[in-house]
Amino acid sequence: MRALDIEGLDVDLGGRPVLRDIDLTLDRGQLVGLLGPNGAGKTTLLRAILALTRTRAGRVLVEGKPSRPGRSGIGYVPQRHEFTWDFPISVEQAAMSGRTGRMGLLRRPGVTDWRAVGDALDRVQLTELRRRPVGELSGGQRQRVLVARALALAPRILLLDEPFTGLDMPTQELLGQLFTSLAAEDHAVLMTTHDLVAAVDTCTRLVLLNGRIIADGHPADLQDAELWTRTFGVSETSPLLKLVRAT
Amino acid sequence: MSITDFLADLLNPDLAFLPKALAIAIMSSIVCGVVGCYVVLRGMAFIGDAVAHAVFPGIAVAFVLQGSLVLGGAVAGVATALLIAIFAQNRRVKEDSIIGVFLVGAFALGIVIISQAPGYAGSLQQFLFGSITGIPDRDLYVVGGAGLVILGLVLALHKEFVAVCLDREMSRAMGLPVFWLDIVLYVLVTLAVVISLQTIGTILVLALLITPAAAARLLTDRLGVMMLLAPMIGGTSATVGLYLSWSYDTPVGGTIVLVATTVFLTAWLLAPRHGLLTKRWRRASGQEPHDLTRPPPLPDLAHPQDPSPAVR
Numbered sequence: 031m032r033a034l035d036i037e038g039l040d041v042d043l044g045g046r047p048v049l050r051d052i053d054l055t056l057d058r059g060q061l062v063g064l065l066g067p068n069g070a071g072k073t074t075l076l077r078a079i080l081a082l083t084r085t086r087a088g089r090v091l092v093e094g095k096p097s098r099p100g101r102s103g104i105g106y107v108p109q110r111h112e113f114t115w116d117f118p119i120s121v122e123q124a125a126m127s128g129r130t131g132r133m134g135l136l137r138r139p140g141v142t143d144w145r146a147v148g149d150a151l152d153r154v155q156l157t158e159l160r161r162r163p164v165g166e167l168s169g170g171q172r173q174r175v176l177v178a179r180a181l182a183l184a185p186r187i188l189l190l191d192e193p194f195t196g197l198d199m200p201t202q203e204l205l206g207q208l209f210t211s212l213a214a215e216d217h218a219v220l221m222t223t224h225d226l227v228a229a230v231d232t233c234t235r236l237v238l239l240n241g242r243i244i245a246d247g248h249p250a251d252l253q254d255a256e257l258w259t260r261t262f263g264v265s266e267t268s269p270l271l272k273l274v275r276a277t
Numbered sequence: 278m279s280i281t282d283f284l285a286d287l288l289n290p291d292l293a294f295l296p297k298a299l300a301i302a303i304m305s306s307i308v309c310g311v312v313g314c315y316v317v318l319r320g321m322a323f324i325g326d327a328v329a330h331a332v333f334p335g336i337a338v339a340f341v342l343q344g345s346l347v348l349g350g351a352v353a354g355v356a357t358a359l360l361i362a363i364f365a366q367n368r369r370v371k372e373d374s375i376i377g378v379f380l381v382g383a384f385a386l387g388i389v390i391i392s393q394a395p396g397y398a399g400s401l402q403q404f405l406f407g408s409i410t411g412i413p414d415r416d417l418y419v420v421g422g423a424g425l426v427i428l429g430l431v432l433a434l435h436k437e438f439v440a441v442c443l444d445r446e447m448s449r450a451m452g453l454p455v456f457w458l459d460i461v462l463y464v465l466v467t468l469a470v471v472i473s474l475q476t477i478g479t480i481l482v483l484a485l486l487i488t489p490a491a492a493a494r495l496l497t498d499r500l501g502v503m504m505l506l507a508p509m510i511g512g513t514s515a516t517v518g519l520y521l522s523w524s525y526d527t528p529v530g531g532t533i534v535l536v537a538t539t540v541f542l543t544a545w546l547l548a549p550r551h552g553l554l555t556k557r558w559r560r561a562s563g564q565e566p567h568d569l570t571r572p573p574p575l576p577d578l579a580h581p582q583d584p585s586p587a588v589r
Contacts, residue, residue, distance in 0.1 A: 112444050119439070119499075123500075124443065133436070136433055155576035
């Protein structure tokens with residue numbers, strides 16, 4: 031069964047077309063980079079997968095079933111600025127907040143919940159910092175907190191929104207390794223980015239998006255300059271294309 | 278006046294209004310302190326202000342009709358909170374502008390209504406600045422009951438409120454009813470404000486909501502501790518404020534707020550980790566909270582040390 035199966039998806043926002051005719055599948059074990067310029071609809075596509083935005087046409091199947099917020103086995107890692115980092119909360123409590131929906135009303139975290147959080151923190155190696163207030167963490171550590179929060183649900187599918195943005199190269203490399211090994215541990219991982227170098231370096235498959243899917247394949251198969259000029263709306267002489275040829 | 282004299286006055290049957298005022302002031306500042314933690318952490322101080330003003334038309338109607346002021350205020354405040362929540366769904370006008378519109382609109386409505394009541398000037402001042410006299414016994418039970426309901430709801434929904442404060446997008450993805458949680462929180466803020474109006478008054482009630490919680494935030498990085506400290510600071514400020522107000526014949530609302538403000542300023546200067554002076558002293562003596570000179574070793578994220586069921 032496909033982890034994710036999107037067919038003929040159209041999404042409008044505020045009456046304007048944002049996504050058109052999206053066909054995309056994702057299997058467990060894959061690490062897929064979703065590339066596109068600002069406004070290409072990357073985040074909107076993730077939100078459509080999570081059933082957080084109304085779709086105009088098409089369907090999104092998660093493990094064979096229509097996606098429902100909180101019911102599908104999806105771990106979501108939103109952009110870092112969505113999180114209130116000055117909130118007085120520790121790393122482990124932040125990770126535990128990812129299980130709020132699953133615990134249900136009037137329930138407090140039990141043994142299962144703490145075990146899941148402990149495992150998630152182990153996986154991103156934040157166990158030593160688990161009691162530290164989230165406000166005192168570096169950018170890379172914060173990104174790992176968000177990944178741990180998603181992993182606390184033991185998801186089979188991970189959606190990451192711009193995990194590399196604003197991080198330095200060593201931290202990007204570190205996170206790239208984490209995502210690669212999560213895919214190797216049989217997760218289906220889909221991440222948006224506009225960081226070409228990190229994406230080409232990390233992902234085994236790239237999807238170029240700009241309202242529509244322009245291309246979908248292994249980085250080595252996406253050498254055609256025209257695909258990139260169409261996706262990013264840049265000219266033939268753009269430094270971006272030099273980068274594509276170099277990789 | 279000495280503390281003993283104050284205690285004697287509290288027990289004096291001729292001054293029965295005094296212990297009642299103290300009880301209401303303490304109860305409302307405890308409730309405001311707890312609810313205020315969410316208000317401070319979510320940056321919704323302006324909503325608190327709006328609700329405080331929005332209860333005014335309800336109180337004015339209750340005054341004209343000789344009904345319960347607490348009830349009238351609650352109805353108007355909740356109605357305004359709902360209107361703000363609904364109108365804020367339209368993204369074209371930002372939430373703070375919507376709040377501004379309803380805040381002033383409701384207050385204006387209150388002024389027009391109360392001007393229709395004969396002899397309104399004295400009562401107006403009472404609404405605006407609070408008063409310790411003339412609290413009916415009934416209000417004591419209303420405030421106590423409402424306070425327990427508010428604290429009960431906070432206890433029941435704390436986990437959800439925290440999740441929404443932390444990350445709305447993630448909360449939606451988890452399937453939490455974010456809109457309804459917002460509404461419940463708005464209503465709780467409204468009720469906390471309404472039960473505090475008697476002693477503090479509409480203009481100053483915001484201080485009871487914000488100041489103790491903000492001071493508590495300066496003193497701790499742990500939410501649980503903050504939500505215990507804030508009501509303690511509020512309750513102490515109410516008691517000390519009422520004592521000073523009674524001793525020196527100053528307006529009770531203003532005095533309570535000034536005491537709370539003093540606590541906040543003290544915390545700002547002397548908080549153990551984040552205080553202005555504390556930081557300076559620590560720097561002077563060469564102690565840093567963490568060793569920042571040595572970068573932490575980079576972990577090896579590619580290889581889980583202990584493969585766990587969560588990721589298998």
